[in-house]
Amino acid sequence: METIKHTAIISGAEPFYFSGEKDAPGVLLIHGFTGTPKEMRWMGEYLHQNEGFSCIGPRLAGHATSLDDMMRSTHHDWMVSVEEAYYMLRDRTNTVYIAGLSMGAALALLFGSILPVKGIIAMASPYALPNDWRLKYTRLLSKIQPLMPKEHADPESGWFDKDAARDHLCYSHNPLRSIGELNLLLGRLREALPHIAVPTLLIYSKDDQALPLGSEYCMNEIFASIGTEQKEKILLSGSGHVLTRDAKRLEVFQTAAEFIKRNEG
Template sequence: PGDRSKPACLLIHGFTASPKEMRQLGEFLNQHGYTCLGIRLTGHGTVPDDMVRSRYTDWIASVEDGYHLLRGVADRIFIIGLSMGGILSLLMSTRLKVEGVAALSTPYGLPRDYPIWLLNIVGVFKKFVPKGKGKPGSGWFDQDAYRQQVSYPQNPVRSTAELKKLILEMRAALPKVTAPVLLMHSRDDKYILPENMEKIYAALIHAKERTKLTIAGSGHVVTRDAARQQVFESVLEFIQRVGGNG
């Protein structure tokens, strides 16, 4: 826990990953006096079959549970999410009272955009598919950080259909977002291209304020890759500016 007079931070990891993805950012913010909670989304951080059984509504419920836990220790809450965590952050800011949103490496769409019905059919016969075309870890600049990453090795096909549903929910919600928003993306992200940030930014027509930052020297997982310190400091600066120090 941090100082009750300051806002608290809810941290949400990405698709197939675990809370470890957000841990260093949470520790950094906590050193500056902010109470932080890194949640584990349903079906993550255990075994891949648990994820196959999870629905996108379960992930929404995980965020709601974490939010209400934090409301017990702070009156004001920032939501900070990476990738699918960014999707959830933006969506849930229209359903919960939040001080601001930091959405990092967030998709507006998926690289291989198969229809939901097809993914559900394929998922019956083929549970898992590779994460990308390249060698695992090839998109990372910090190979030590990649080796320590806790994530399922492949993408569950059924879960990709759920992620697509979540993206559609987020797209519908973006014009309703009123909280201040910080968007960050690496220009070197080969998994979710930086143009995704531009599309999200353009759709945030009613946000109190919107800021977009492009970084370099990092892959998709900007909270753990080589440029992470720049990410931490930018998120802190956003929270201090929008939420004040007390």
């Protein structure tokens, strides 16, 4: 009999669930590409402890374990991870909001167009990847070069809170095949944006060095494409890409909480 090996989750990167007040909203918090649920934990703790919300932070398939797992996962697998968490939360709350960071924000926007949610909070969402002919052939090219070094090799590059940067958990490289899957996901995102019919909050930082095509371009393209008229955009300064852990995180958490309370009120 073949033994199935299970890759352990990286310590500190476990998914989380905080059970809130019975009639309070629930918030689904989605981490980013090559990241972990730890990126969203502080936000979940804030919304739970200060507002009484139920918060769930799933681990996207292939993440927070090993690069081999990441290379085997697809954007369909990441979507399944979000959908499973959504239904877990919906069983425990009357109202669901969906929030995400980076690729997690793209997933939040995508699912906000197709699932019954009360509102969307998208933080540092990409809109597209730079135009590159190799994106169509990542599965083939990944057999030659499976891993790509991250653009900023210094893990503290682009961060304002250096202690938070040193404590951050993510993969050291970008799997080339996964970049192709991200590109496919962003194509689905662009198709979905006009179908969003719920209140949507976009949060970006003008000091974000990691977002493909730049934060203001992504923010404005997404904002213009969203179908609903109930949409807001906020451009911060003094924070890097990981808005939920960098120096302006408290401002991000408070802004998200106020957005939810306004919609509930």
